[in-house]
Amino acid sequence: MLAAGTVAGMNVPPELRYSSDHEWIRRDGDSTTVSIGITEYAQDSLGDVVFVEIPDAGTAVAAGDSFSEVESTKSVSDIYAPVSGTIAAVNDQLEDRPELLNSDPYGEGWICTIEMSSPDEFGALLDADAYRALTEGDE
């Protein structure tokens, strides 16, 4: 979905999990709720983000479903649910400040949380090393 960026040495926080669609997934302890966003690699490839389609809380999603879109000045990217469940909280401040995906992709640029219906799916996500290898393979 994304063209390869040209900047080496992307930040890939070790405590997060990742999808091959360049999203990150944060789970605190054994919580069944995870938060998600796009990776530094993804935001770098997209360029300046100008619009994020904020998903509706309460929407049921299945792993692999596209449920949101992120638009930059040069292209549009789908956001896929990395796990199945129900969208719980959404980051409303992205409506006016979509550039948070560029400036703080792992923090203030989070997109939403998902209450997992099948927590086992979490274990199948990539760890930081596997994700880093994936992005380096892209380049």
Next chain:
Amino acid sequence: MKTSPLDAQHRALGATMAEFGGWEMPMAYPSGTIAEHMACRGSAAMFDVSHLGTVRVEGAGSFDRLQRTLSNDLGKVAPGRAQYTHLLDADDASVVDDIIVWWHPGDDERFDVMPNASNTENVVDALGGADTTAERAVIAVQGPVSVAIADRVVPGIADVGRFRVGAVDCGGAQCTVAGTGYTGERGVEIAVPVDQAAPLWEALADAGAVPAGLGARDTLRLEAALPLHGHELGPGITPLQAHLSWVVGWDKPEFTGRKPLLAERERGVARHLVGISTEGRRPPRAGDIWHDDRQVGVVTSGNFSPVLGHGIALGFVAPTVDVGAEVEIDVRGKRISGVVASTPFVTR
């Protein structure tokens, strides 16, 4: 893929490179498209546009060849002037290419014809002349203080007015400078010999021109409602449909495509190019245009306007749909509300 004489400069700056008309060119620098766009609107940005073609047409008969081939009336200008013009298709008056002609100062028969990158061969076929693209780089310096900055680096540039062409000495090399651009801002485009391109680029940067990529060039030209070949101009699209009747020398006895264009003027256009302002930030990049529950047209370019803070688009619609009409754009199944707006979207 071709690379610019300034390729090493772009890479040193950490540019994101992308393919553009067979050239690998900077799309954006780490500053990002929006910051680069705003630098151009607020102060001065510089763009490597070496991918544009240069076709040198010179010698006896050159004026006549251009005058009977290209759409605009070269007789309205003179040596030392630049003119925007079209090369039209002989059969249907489609815009084969849109072109700036630089008429060298002090020489009645010496022209640099600047086509779009991918159309250079078409233009050489139509006009003859020599493809001199590889001999120079072209740096566009654009923005409210661009000419002052460029003049500090290359004294004499400030004497080259809007749509004027001058020969200026830059560091011992002869540069051709035109008061042209593609941003809606005041500015100059400098054609510099390849071996002098890097020092000029560096000097302009030191003087305060912000390097900007082709991403920003596209959002800037869209705010200025300037057409892009392959989007607002191209096969099946005539200058009349694009509201570029002023690019046509109607009084000339001959230019390629004159007959079909006159016929279209007689019967009226079946569609015309308009600007649309949309609600919200989502870029209306492509999609069908709807009005009164009918599909009336299609978007050719759209994006987020950094200056206005909402979406803007250009597109072709039925002639009855004009400024003030409320429309919707279908962006991948989602309807965005908009209104046909007067253009340019951003005026300087």
